[in-house]
Amino acid sequence: MKRFIVFLLVIIFAIVGYFYYTKTGIFEERKSPKDTVAFNLNDLKLRIFYNRPSKRNREVFGALVPFNEVWRTGANEATTFETNKALKVGNDSLPAGKYTLWTIPNDTSWNIMFNAKQYKWGVDETMKPMRIPEFDVASFSVPVQKLDKPVEKFTIAFDNSTDNLSLTMAWDVAKVVVPLK
16 A cells, blocks of 8 residues: 555656646746736725736737737736726726726727726637727727837836826837826
């Protein structure tokens, strides 16, 4: 009986070691890792959950992410935005709550949409965005800023460096700034 248990343990360690060292199966790194960005100031709490796709020598906007089509604004699960206080975004009011964040990128501007419906995944089985426009709470356009140096991984951040709170999104050579008040 002792030999059988030792043999079983050796097999288990061999299997786990194989998966770990070959980076396949359950130990494989995600190509678009999950990330959470939080911002806290006084009693305002903001949180974004998203997945960060990489450029990997690909043309991003206008190719991988088509122009003038709804994008889930990241990869994998739908990107979510949470606020515990009402905000003004663009000309719209965004009540406290949890939203999915969607965009329609083009070369000169992006349309930003905060959608009240929660979607488990960002796209359906045919890779079409799952967003239902009737649930959009806020929708507005922001200009694209061209960057001198490409950003490898899609990045979302909050910026309050000049006492003007904004949400920034950057990937490849494109950056957009969403003012939040």
